[in-house]
Amino acid sequence: xxxxxxxxxxxxxxxxxxxxxxxxxxxxxxxxxxxxxxxxxxxxxxxxxxxxxxxxxxxxxxxxxxxxxxxxxxxxxxxxxxxxxxxxxxxxxxxxxxxxxxxxxxxxxxxxxxxxxxxxxxxxxxxxxxxxxxxxxxxxxxxxxxxxxxxxxxxxxxxxxxxxxxxxxxxxxxxxxxxxxxxxxxxxxxxxxxxxxxxxxxxxxxxxxxxxxxxxxxxxxxxxxxxxxxxxxxxxxxxxxxxxxxxxxxxxxxxxxxxxxxxxxxxxxxxxxxxxxxxxxxxxxxxxxxxxxxxxxxxxxxxxxxxxxxxxxxxxxxxxxxxxxxxxxxxxxxxxxxxxxxxxxxxxxxxxxxxxxxxxxxxxxxxxxxxxxxxxxxxxxxxxxxxxxxxxxxxxxxxxxxxxxxxxxxxxxxxxxxxxxxxxxxxxxxxxxxxxxxxxxxxxxxxxxxxxxxxxxxxxxxxxxxxxxxxxxxxxxxxxxxxxxxxxxxxxxxxxxxxxxxxxxxxxxxxxxxxxxxxxxxxxxxxxxxxxxxxxxxxxxxxxxxxxxxxxxxxxxxxxxxxxxxxxxxxxxxxxxxxxxxxxxxxxxxxxxxxxxxxxxxxxxxxxxxxxxxxxxxxxxxxxxxxxxxx
Numbered sequence: 001x002x003x004x005x006x007x008x009x010x011x012x013x014x015x016x017x018x019x020x021x022x023x024x025x026x027x028x029x030x031x032x033x034x035x036x037x038x039x040x041x042x043x044x045x046x047x048x049x050x051x052x053x054x055x056x057x058x059x060x061x062x063x064x065x066x067x068x069x070x071x072x073x074x075x076x077x078x079x080x081x082x083x084x085x086x087x088x089x090x091x092x093x094x095x096x097x098x099x100x101x102x103x104x105x106x107x108x109x110x111x112x113x114x115x116x117x118x119x120x121x122x123x124x125x126x127x128x129x130x131x132x133x134x135x136x137x138x139x140x141x142x143x144x145x146x147x148x149x150x151x152x153x154x155x156x157x158x159x160x161x162x163x164x165x166x167x168x169x170x171x172x173x174x175x176x177x178x179x180x181x182x183x184x185x186x187x188x189x190x191x192x193x194x195x196x197x198x199x200x201x202x203x204x205x206x207x208x209x210x211x212x213x214x215x216x217x218x219x220x221x222x223x224x225x226x227x228x229x230x231x232x233x234x235x236x237x238x239x240x241x242x243x244x245x246x247x248x249x250x251x252x253x254x255x256x257x258x259x260x261x262x263x264x265x266x267x268x269x270x271x272x273x274x275x276x277x278x279x280x281x282x283x284x285x286x287x288x289x290x291x292x293x294x295x296x297x298x299x300x301x302x303x304x305x306x307x308x309x310x311x312x313x314x315x316x317x318x319x320x321x322x323x324x325x326x327x328x329x330x331x332x333x334x335x336x337x338x339x340x341x342x343x344x345x346x347x348x349x350x351x352x353x354x355x356x357x358x359x360x361x362x363x364x365x366x367x368x369x370x371x372x373x374x375x376x377x378x379x380x381x382x383x384x385x386x387x388x389x390x391x392x393x394x395x396x397x398x399x400x401x402x403x404x405x406x407x408x409x410x411x412x413x414x415x416x417x418x419x420x421x422x423x424x425x426x427x428x429x430x431x432x433x434x435x436x437x438x439x440x441x442x443x444x445x446x447x448x449x450x451x452x453x454x455x456x457x458x459x460x461x462x463x464x465x466x467x468x469x470x471x472x473x474x475x476x477x478x479x480x481x482x483x484x485x486x487x488x489x490x491x492x493x494x495x496x497x498x499x500x501x502x503x504x505x506x507x508x509x510x511x512x513x514x515x516x517x518x519x520x521x522x523x524x525x526x527x528x529x530x531x532x533x534x535x536x537x538x539x540x541x542x543x544x545x546x547x548x549x550x551x552x553x554x555x556x557x558x559x560x561x562x563x564x565x566x567x568x569x570x571x572x573x574x575x576x577x578x579x580x581x582x583x584x585x586x587x588x589x590x591x592x593x594x595x596x597x598x599x600x601x602x603x604x605x606x607x608x609x610x611x612x613x614x615x616x617x618x619x620x621x622x623x624x625x626x627x628x629x630x631x
Contacts, residue, residue, distance in 0.1 A: 029056050030113045042092040045105045052109065054091070060112040062135035067093070097133060104130030108139070119143065121150045125162060132166045144171045145455045145538050148519030151178050153185035157192055161199070169403050170456045174519075179203055181210045187220040193227025197235060200224055204242035207293045208612055213252035217243040218284065244287040246617065293380075293612035297321040297560050298331060298351070299567055299599065301606040303340035303359070319600055320613060323561070328600050331613075335375050335384040342371070343399035343511070344607040347406050347429065351377040351611065354408055355394040370395055370413060374427065379613050388432045390425055397421075398446075398460070398511055402453035402487070404429070407437070409460060410446040420445025420465065426487075437485070441492045446479055450514035452521060454537060458485035459495075459521055461502060462509025478508060498535060501542040507533065510554070512607055517559045517586065526552045526566065549582055549593050556608025562587050565596065568603045577602035 032038050033051060041054040057064040095105065104126035111117040117139065119127050128143035144163070148171060151159055156178045163172035179186050180203065186192060195203075203209065204217055211217060221239040225232045243249075301315040316334040321327075334353070342356030353376075358369040372393040376385050390408065397411025409424035422440040427433070440446060440460070449463030461482040482498040485491070502523075513524040521535040523542070528550040535542050546564075555569030563583040571578040581596040 026113065026115060029053060033113060040090055042090055043105070043109075044092060044094040045100055046102045048102045049092075050105065050109055056112060063133065095133075099129035100133055101126045101130065103127075108134060108136065111136075111139070117142075119146060121146075124150070125158065128162065128166070140166070140168070141455070142538065144168050145519060147171055148174050148455060149536075149538065151175055151518070153178075153182050154189055156182065156186055157189065157195065161191075161195070164199070170454075176203075176206075177208075180206055180208050183209065183211060183220060184216050187216075187223055192220070193224055195224065197232075200239070201242065204239065208295070209292055210295070211292075214243045214245050214249040214287070215252040218245070240284060241287070241289075243284070244289045244291060245284055246286060246291075250284075291614060291617050293349075294323065294615045295561070296323065296611055296613050296615070297558055297565065297567070298346075298609045298611045299328075299556055299603070299606050300334075300344040300351070300353070300609065301603050302342060302344070302356075303605065304334055304337050305359070313601070315601075315603060317600075320611070321560075321597070322615060324615065327597050330600075331379070332377060332382065332384075335377075335386075336373075339371065341395035343397055343408060344609065345399040345401050345406060346609045346611055347401040348404050349379070349612050350429070351379070351609070352399070352406050352427075353377075354390055354399060354406075355397055355411065357395040367414075379611060387429075388427070388434060390427075391434050391436065392421065392423075392425065394421065396447040398449045398451035398463070400451045400453045400458055402458060403456065407451070407453070407458060409437075409451055409458070410440070410449055410463070412445075412447055420447045422446060424485075437487070438490045438492060440483060441494055442481070443479070448510045449479065450509045450511060450523075452514045452516050454516045454521060455519065456487070458487075459483075459514065459537075460485070460492075461498070461523065462507070462513055463511070480507075495540070497540050498542060501533075505530075505533065505542075512555075512557055515557050515559050515564075517564075522557075522559070522564065524548075524557050524566075526550060526555060526569070532564075546584055551578065551580065552582070554604045556606045558608040558610055559586070560610060565608065567608045568599055568606060570604045577604045579603070 033053065036051055038053060039051045041052045041057065043050045043052055043057075054064075054068065058068050059065070103123050107117065107119065107123065107127050108130055117127075119142075124143050124146055128140055128147070131139040131143065147159055147163075151174060156175050160172060160175035160179060162168075163175055183203070204220065209217070218240060221236065221243065225236050225239070298318060298320045300318055304314075304316045306313045306315055316337065318331040318333065319328045320331045322329050338359050339356045340359050343352075343354050345352050345354075352374065354372075354374050356371050356373075358371075360368070370393040372390040374387045374389050376387050377383070378385070393413055394408065394411035398409050400407050400409075406427040406429070407424060408427075410421055412420055422443055422445040424437040424440075425434045426437055428435070443465045446460075446463050446465045449460050451458060451460050453459070459482070461479070463479050465477060465479040465481075480499060480503045482495040482502060483492045484495055486493070507523060507525045507530075508527065509523060509525055515522045515524070519537070521537065522545065523533040523535060525532070526548045528548070530548045530550075531544040532546050532548055533542050534545040549566060551571045552566045552569035553571075556567040558565050558567075560583075563585055565581065565583045567581045568578055570576060571580070579599040579602040581598055582593045583596050584593055585591040
C-alpha cells in the first residue's frame with residue numbers, strides 16, 4: 001500500500017459519547033412503567049402494589065441492588081415471591097418495614113424513574129424515612145436541610161425523634177435547640193406525650209432549657225405522666241426533681257396548678273391518680289440543683305490593644321450581654337498580650353482562641369511571631385487552658401464549629417510572606433488532636449474569609465485570596481467565589497450559582513460576615529445602600545432580606561433570641577470605631593434596625609458569639625446579693 005503523509009494522523013479508534021441518550025432511556029422507562037410494558041417486578045407497600053422494572057431499581061437504588069444481589073447468590077428465597085399479580089415472569093417484593101409508607105415510596109420511585117424529586121413540608125418526613133431505608137443518602141441530606149427550615153412548635157418534637165432515630169446530628173441539634181427555647185408551647189402538642197422517658201429526661205435536665213419559671217417544667221412532667229398515667233406514675237417523683245424550683249417559682253406554681261381554669265390535675269375528678277399527683281406536687285421543695293444557664297452574647301476583639309494617633313486602647317477584656325439586666329458586663333480577660341489576628345469560636349459552650357501574630361517586630365527583618373496556640377475558656381469554671389496547638393501557625397484564618405469540632409481554614413503562616421494558605425485543620429476536643437482537611441478548590445490560599453457551618457457542611461465565601469504569579473506589593477484580590485466542604489468526603493466543591501450572585505450583587509464579606517439561622521445562611525455586607533442577603537441551600541437561591549444598616553463595617557454579627565445583632569465596627573467604613581449595637585427583629589417583616597445598649601468601649605474587627613452563662617435569676621437571693629454588691 002502506498003504511503004501517505006496523512007497516515008500518522010489517522011484515528012486509531014472511534015470513541016463517541018452521546019449525553020442525550022441517558023435522558024431518553026429514562027423517559028422510555030418512565031413511559032413503560034405507566035403503560036405497564038416490560039414490567040418484571042412488583043413492590044408492595046402497605047397493601048399498595050407498584051409496578052417496576054427490576055434492572056432500573058437495581059441500577060439506581062442501593063437497597064434493591066444489595067437485595068437482588070443477595071437473592072441471586074443465595075439461590076432464591078421466600079422474600080421474593082415468584083409470579084405476582086402481573087402474571088408469569090413478574091416477581092413481587094413486600095416492604096413491610098417501619099417508616100416505609102406509600103407516600104414516601106411513591107415519591108422515591110418517581111425519583112428513580114425521572115431523576116426529579118418534589119417534597120413538601122407535609123410529606124418530607126415520610127420521604128426521609130423511606131430514603132434512609134433505601135439508602136438514598138443524598139436525598140436524606142436534602143430532606144434534613146429542608147426540615148431545618150420548617151421546625152415549629154408543632155413539629156419540633158417529631159423532628160427531634162426522627163433525627164435521633166436516623167442519626168442526623170445537625171437536624172437533631174437544631175430541633176433540640178428549638179424545643180429547649182419553646183418548651184412552654186411544644187409540651188401542649190400531642191407528640192409531647194409520645195416522648196420516651198429517656199428523651200424527656202434529656203430535655204428537662206438540660207442546662208440550656210429556657211423557661212420563664214421552673215413551674216413550667218413541673219407542668220410538663222404532669223402532662224407527660226397523664227399521657228399514660230398507669231404506666232408512668234412510677235416516674236413522677238424522679239421527674240419532678242428536674243424542676244429546679246426556687247422560692248420565686250412557687251408563686252408561679254400556685255397560679256399554674258391551683259387556678260380554677262387549669263385542666264392539668266383535674267382536682268374535682270378525684271381518683272387515685274389525681275391523689276398521687278397532688279401528693280407529689282405538694283411535696284415539691286426548693287431544688288438543690290444549680291440554676292439553668294442563660295444565653296448571652298460575648299464580644300471578643302481580635303487584637304489585644306490598638307494604637308491610634310498616639311492613643312493606646314486596651315482591648316483585651318471580653319464582655320457579655322446580660323439580657324435580664326439589659327447591659328454589657330465584664331466576662332474575663334484574654335490569656336495573652338501583644339497579639340492580633342487570632343480567631344475566636346465557641347464549640348460546645350467553650351470559647352476557643354487559635355493562632356494570631358505578635359503586634360511588635362521581633363528581628364531586623366521586620367518579621368513578627370506567628371502562633372499556633374490553641375486557648376480555651378470554660379465560662380462555668382472561669383478558667384483559661386492551653387490545649388493541643390494547631391499543626392500550622394496561622395493568622396487571619398477563619399474558624400467555625402461543626403458537630404462539636406473546631407475547623408480552621410486558610411490564613412497566613414508567615415508574617416514576612418504574602419502567601420496565603422488554602423488548607424485547613426479540624427480539632428476534636430475529645431481526643432485533643434488536630435487533623436488536616438483537604439485544600440480549597442481553584443485558589444492557592446485565602447484569608448479573612450467568612451466561614452459557617454450548616455447541616456453538617458462548611459460554607460465559605462468572601463475574604464481575600466492569593467493569585468500566584470502576581471508581583472504587586474499585596475497580591476490579594478477580593479474572593480467573590482463560594483465553596484462548600486463535606487467532612488464525610490473530605491472534599492470542597494464550588495457553589496457556582498452562589499458565586500454568580502455574589503459577583504452580580506458586588507457583595508464584599510470577611511470573617512464573621514456569615515451567620516446561620518433556621519436552615520438558611522445570612523450573608524452580611526454592611527456597605528451603605530446594600531442589602532443583607534439570605535441564601536437557601538435547598539433551592540440554592542440568594543434573595544435580599546433587609547436593608548443594611550450602613551455604619552457597621554468590620555462589626556460583630558450574631559443571631560440572638562430571634563434578632564440579627566450587629567456590634568461595633570467602623571462607622572464610616574475606614575476609621576472611627578463605634579460602640580453602637582443594633583438589632584433587627586427577624587420575626588417582623590416590616591421591622592427596622594433598633595438600638596440596643598452600647599458596648600462598654602468602641603471596637604471593630606471582633607467576633608460576636610453565642611454562649612450560655614450561669615447568671616443569677618431575677619427574684620432570687622443570689623440576684624439580690626449581686627445587685628447590692630454592684631450598688
